[in-house]
Amino acid sequence: MSYLHSRRLRILLPLVIFLFGCFNSSPPARPMTAERARVVVMGEFEHLAPGSTANFLVQVRNPVPGRAEQAGLAGRAVDVFLAGQERDAPLFSGATDADGLVAVSFETPDAGADPNQALVIRAATDGRETVVTQDIYLGRAYDVLISTDKPVYQPGQVIHLRALALDTLDLRAAGAQTMTLTVADPQGNKLLDKELATSQYGVASTDFTLDAQAASGDYRIEATIGPTVATRTVEVKPYTLPRFEITFAPEQSFYLPGETATGVVEARYFFGKPVAGGKVTIRGSVTDVSTETIFEVTGETDADGRYTYAVPVPDFFAGQLDNKSAQVDLTIEVVDTANHLESIDESITVAEKALLIDAVPESGMLRPGLANRVYLDVSTPDGAAAPATLTITGRTFPTMTATTDLYGLAVITLTAPDQRYIPLEVTATDAAGRQVTQPLVLGGVTGASTAVLMRPERSEYKIGETANIDIFVNGRARTAYLDIIKGRQTFGLVALPVVDGVAQAALPI
Structure with a gap:
């Protein structure tokens, strides 16, 4: 991931937070079947980890034909249990409040032999009982990293x-697991x-000996634990160790x-002697639909094993690199006086402008x-920040x-119109006097009766701190739901x- 992309991600709250705006205290529903018309479930509960606390909201509604949002029903019983369990031992039992809402919370039980279960939500609706069933995975999931002692092997070697x-x-080691x-x-x-x-x-290891006649190609290594499958590949081929090293500067x-x-x-040479007379x-080549060689130069190393090159950068890049860069791939070959050839692959960066400018709304899209x-981010084509x-x-x-900081970042505030595209033009002048003007287009959210924008106080928090979050609302919404x-x-x-127009939350981490 590039440094620029990494900084963009750090702008956002590292937790995954979904925000819902609603009218008359009735949250918008996820896509529901006909059975769920009277019961709305909010939150993610398709994957529950044993021993953790499950949390989600259930709203019992009084459906009226022709109305998109219906009033909640107060005082209605809601029970939650696993399919196949006795109904007199639910995981949760409660009653809805004045808005028809009940906050469901329970400790997730162990799944037993089969982690694939069904969660049943039973609610007393207007004159009837409504049952909603959701397939869930009741078990732990894992992040798996596969490593090998080297990336390339020869037939007969041990991986x-x-x-x-x-x-x-919880990012704890998955000990004593299969x-x-x-x-x-x-x-x-x-x-x-x-x-x-x-x-x-959380470590498992083994050795595998390749056959002496093993076919050349990519070998796929796979690690499976619970529902998680991780893969990586290693290359197997006959090879000889290089006799000398080539460096490119x-x-x-x-x-x-x-x-x-x-x-x-x-x-x-690896014993220190320069490759003189090589x-x-x-x-140089570029790849579009196909790979095309655009230049070739030859020369000879001096007594110190050095060759100074000078190659033209093609003009055909002009007009094709607006606010971006491209790579010219280089294949560098050196043949020593013993007629032994070594080669390396390198590249040079080409850009039409000395400064690259980008703009990213805090929520990805401008909210009207x-x-x-x-x-605003300003960088040079090689990725370095540009104050x-x-x-x-x-x-x-x-x-x-505005003025960018040492990391090439600046912040402005825009009150966006109700438009799909909002054009702007940014002129940047750096300390060396280089000036670049770049037109940009930001995307905007349109057609929504309510615009919602969430803004955390900071982008990163430590355990034990409190995340203060402001939720800005433009519209008639009276309640915001934070998940x-x-x-x-x-x-x-x-x-x-x-x-x-503002809802506020203080969340202990």
């Missing part, structure tokens, strides 16, 4: 395999199928179309009628100025009153 498993819910490790050849034939018990640290980290790319190629070939924060002064103009807002999910399971769902 040392190891897999580490962590519980996705894990199956398999190895398959390029044709899919299973060569190893071994069942192992993980250690107290470009003079610049990126180039503009039409410039000359310069740098040094150096070859040196024949050097550098081929609300003050949206927009994060710069910005001028932002647009048809729907006054001209603004907190981790590992596909709801751990908190609260109804928040909207006062003067």
